[in-house]
Amino acid sequence: MLHEMANIKQVAQYAGVSPSCVSKYLRDENSVREENRERIKRAIAALNYVPSNIARSLRQGKSMTVKAIMPSITLPFFAEIFEYLRVPLHSAGYNLILQTIPPNGKFTPHDFLLADGVIISFPDQHDLICQLAGLLQTLGKPLVAMHENSPIEGIGSVIVDIRDGMSKAALYMKNNGRKSIAYVGGSEDSGTSRERFCGYMGVVPPKMRYGVFRRDFSMEWGYTAAGNMLDSGVIPDGILCENDGIAAGVIKYMLTHGVSVPDDVWVFGFDDIPLSKMYTPSISSVAIPSKAMSQTAVEILLDAMNGGALQDMQFKCSLMLRESTR
Secondary structure, eight states: OOOTTOOHHHHHHHHTSOHHHHHHHHHOGGGSOHHHHHHHHHHHHHHTOOOHHHHHHHHHTOOOEEEEEESOSSSHHHHHHHHHHHHHHHHTTOEEEEEEOOTTOOOOGGGGTTOSEEEEEOOSOHHHHHHHHHHHHHHTOOEEEEESSOOOTTSEEEEEOHHHHHHHHHHHHHHTTOOSEEEEEOOTTOHHHHHHHHHHHHHSOGGGEEEEEESOSOHHHHHHHHHHHHHTTOOOSEEEESSHHHHHHHHHHHHHTTOOTTTTOEEEEESOOHHHHHSSSOOEEEEOOHHHHHHHHHHHHHHHHTTOOOOEEEEOOEEEOOGGGO
């Protein structure tokens, strides 16, 4: 017969040992005699025993779980952020679970039953943060948002100025001899894409704008957009891309169709994911300080879950210059 909520005393009684012996075993199996070790193992299996940290969490009214919300699990940028969040949370005794944004963009209280706090990372739509903030305030659970807009009342905001980041990349191309600069990015429906595009438009004058190509954030789209440029018969001498995957697709098409990067055209990416360093040629990129931002988001959330006030922090992007613009 199985018991769903067995405790150490029941395990000890079943195994014929003392509760302290069971506790010692749970800390280190090899710290008890082999005979007792086997008896405790059989007792744990028979009683379906669950270690007491879960029971302790329930008594404290905590699940020791944080939920990370992200637009995608396929883009390397978000996979990297998830790991940056997971490591410090794990060190603090919390599990991190991932949820992508629902197709209808609507969350329900059920989504957060097992979460003590929530971190949302760079949603495409700013109003999604506000909707989530209202829901979590009703549930009494803290929210920290990593995003590119102004601070939002009632939550912790870890902000990066991505418009300024794209402006820096555009200015670098403009100041280093590029005369015709193309732009390849995501959908106009994406708030993140709109912010980055504003950085391009604010720096590159109309006479230097080769063309704008917007659809999605994939490497495949970068490859297709580069093909559209070559099909026109005239290619730009600079291409700004909204992420490093797009830039990799652009470079791949150019190199396989006889266009040299960087001799004929410079290519700039965004996000500075590991791909940008390993690609050939390596990709110049606008670096979001995602590790520092993630660690700051965790620190703010941990403090809030322990009764502290939610804080706001701001970060800037920097340029990582590599072979694709030299």
